Amino acid sequence: MTERLSxxxxxxxxxxxxxxxxxxxxxxxxxxxxxxxxLFFAGPAIRAxxxxxxxxxxxxxxxxxxxxxxxxxxGWETLAASVVALNVxxxxxxxxxxxxxxxxxxxxxxxxxxxxxxxxxxxxxxxMVFI
Numbered sequence: 270m271t272e273r274l275s276x277x278x279x280x281x282x283x284x285x286x287x288x289x290x291x292x293x294x295x296x297x298x299x300x301x302x303x304x305x306x307x308l309f310f311a312g313p314a315i316r317a318x319x320x321x322x323x324x325x326x327x328x329x330x331x332x333x334x335x336x337x338x339x340x341x342x343x344g345w346e347t348l349a350a351s352v353v354a355l356n357v358x359x360x361x362x363x364x365x366x367x368x369x370x371x372x373x374x375x376x377x378x379x380x381x382x383x384x385x386x387x388x389x390x391x392x393x394x395x396x397m398v399f400i
Contacts (some may be wrong), residue, residue, distance in 0.1 A: 273338060275396065276305040276306065276394030277304055278307045278389075279296055279398050279400060280309045280397065280398065281310050281311065282399060284327055285327045285330055288314075288319050289326055289400075292308065292400045293348035294348055296308050296357050297355060297357070298354070300356070301351075301355060305394055306358075307359075308352065308357060308360065309362065309389050310360065312364075312368075313365075315366060316369065318361055320378055334393050337360060338381065345350070347356050349378065359379045359381040360382050360383075360388075361376050362386070363385050
């Protein structure tokens with residue numbers, strides 16, 4: 270029987286590509302290791318949930334992340350697809366959406382559920398990491 274580890278909740282706040290990319294990598298790896306995992310996009314990182322929003326993040330490779338993939342590093346699309354395939358819940362902070370002047374229906378890069386801080390904290394199941 271496979272042991273189920275305590276949960277991992279990643280708060281993705283920073284809008285730098287490297288950090289958001291690594292948050293997706295961490296989420297995919299944790300979920301693949303049978304660890305319940307959630308991603309909570311907040312603050313300026315909320316833009317990553319826009320269509321092609323990752324391209325607007327500070328330090329994003331232009332025009333694609335093909336060079337990373339050539340080095341064997343999963344690109345944005347691969348990591349996003351992995352997060353979805355591994356059923357990692359993606360949460361979008363309603364404060365961040367409002368502060369950015371966005372609406373929930375614009376956040377289509379990953380299937381996200383809009384929630385507030387109370388909803389996020391209510392679902393905590395283990396470690397919390399702020400990125």
